[in-house]
Amino acid sequence: MNIAFFSTKSYDREFFDAADPQRRHPITYLEPRLTEQTASLAVGFPCVCGFVNDSLNAAVLETLAASGLKLLALRSAGFNHVDLLAADRLGIAVVRVPAYSPYAVAEHTVMLMLALNRHLQRAYSRVRDGNLSLEGLLGFDLRGRTIGIIGTGRIGAVVAQILSGFGCRLLASDPTVNPELTRLGASYVPLAELYAQCDIITLHSPLLPETFHLIGAAAISQMKPGVMLINTSRGGIVDTRAVIEGLKSGQVGALGIDVYEEEEGLFFQDLSERVIQDDVFARLLTFPNVIVTGHQAFFTREALSAIAQTTLANIDEFAAGQPLANQVTAAKVRRK
Numbered sequence: 001m002n003i004a005f006f007s008t009k010s011y012d013r014e015f016f017d018a019a020d021p022q023r024r025h026p027i028t029y030l031e032p033r034l035t036e037q038t039a040s041l042a043v044g045f046p047c048v049c050g051f052v053n054d055s056l057n058a059a060v061l062e063t064l065a066a067s068g069l070k071l072l073a074l075r076s077a078g079f080n081h082v083d084l085l086a087a088d089r090l091g092i093a094v095v096r097v098p099a100y101s102p103y104a105v106a107e108h109t110v111m112l113m114l115a116l117n118r119h120l121q122r123a124y125s126r127v128r129d130g131n132l133s134l135e136g137l138l139g140f141d142l143r144g145r146t147i148g149i150i151g152t153g154r155i156g157a158v159v160a161q162i163l164s165g166f167g168c169r170l171l172a173s174d175p176t177v178n179p180e181l182t183r184l185g186a187s188y189v190p191l192a193e194l195y196a197q198c199d200i201i202t203l204h205s206p207l208l209p210e211t212f213h214l215i216g217a218a219a220i221s222q223m224k225p226g227v228m229l230i231n232t233s234r235g236g237i238v239d240t241r242a243v244i245e246g247l248k249s250g251q252v253g254a255l256g257i258d259v260y261e262e263e264e265g266l267f268f269q270d271l272s273e274r275v276i277q278d279d280v281f282a283r284l285l286t287f288p289n290v291i292v293t294g295h296q297a298f299f300t301r302e303a304l305s306a307i308a309q310t311t312l313a314n315i316d317e318f319a320a321g322q323p324l325a326n327q328v329t330a331a332k333v334r335r336k
């Protein structure tokens with residue numbers, strides 16, 4: 001199947017070309033992000049491959065359907081940016097990569113915790129500047145600390161495993177209990193209890209109507225003063241303005257995020273020659289106790305290789321008229 005591949009980076013080419021040496025699915029690599037303005041680049045392609053910050057709203061899907069699109073192959077786990085009702089109505093099948101490397105994201109999550117706790121960014125620049133003072137670098141032992149994990153699916157479970165190795169006490173929240181966590185000694189508790197008891201809270205649930213702005217002013221006010229918040233899941237789960245207020249008052253002691261609610265149009269590009277126009281994002285960057293990474297938690301060799309292989313296998317299934325193991329539809333999501 002001919003694939004129009006949007007938001008292409010050098011690493012996408014490297015891993016997709018390596019995963020399909022026979023070129024069974026010819027790929028046209030396109031650098032632009034998929035938007036209403038760029039959708040015309042996909043005219044005549046039966047398959048579009050999109051990433052997390054491509055715009056896949058009803059208007060874009062209608063343009064793509066009118067120009068022959070049959071399959072939208074997401075090279076991501078998240079699909080909150082796709083209007084699934086519109087895709088169903090237009091007869092476009094949507095497939096995704098539900099799991100590639102939970103280790104990549106979990107390890108990045110724990111890296112953010114460690115870096116914030118030990119003030120790594122400040123220590124790094126201080127030492128390079130010849131300042132070897134320890135003032136302001138005080139951290140705490142992770143051993144014995146209480147960590148709250150919201151969302152204990154694939155990634156949350158690996159985070160729990162790693163932190164269990166550090167000797168942390170684990171509290172969890174998820175509508176579905178994962179026996180792997182209970183085996184590690186984690187306790188599932190109501191959110192209010194998790195908020196009240198945890199020194200660090202880390203988010204690993206999908207972005208759904210019920211998780212949108214889950215971490216807002218009300219939740220933050222119930223947390224331990226000085227709590228560390230980590231979000232490597234989806235930006236919309238955190239109300240950024242409320243967290244900024246929490247950082248200003250000291251109620252939030254540290255923030256590590258790999259995702260941002262308005263990241264579309266901001267992340268995955270070099271803006272170093274420009275002035276960032278998003279004032280909320282710019283304010284976040286002014287805090288010494290905030291680390292932002294640009295949606296890089298997934299970015300390991302193992303993950304990119306698995307993403308390419310699963311995406312191509314999804315396309316193989318569609319091309320062969322087989323059932324689509326990794327299909328997402330509006331009906332499936334409603335049933336969850």
Ligand code: NAD
Nearest residue numbers: 078151152153154155156173174204205206232233297298
């Ligand atoms: P998963 O489907 O394996 O697990 C998600 C868990 O969240 C499930 O156990 C589900 O029951 C739970 N959940 C659903 N609603 C909830 C709620 N209201 N409260 C608490 N838990 C709830 O997904 P995963 O692969 O572990 O991915 C987790 C998140 O990480 C997703 O948001 C995904 O988009 C994101 N992600 C980010 C990156 C990155 O690079 N930053 C990479 C991959 C995935």
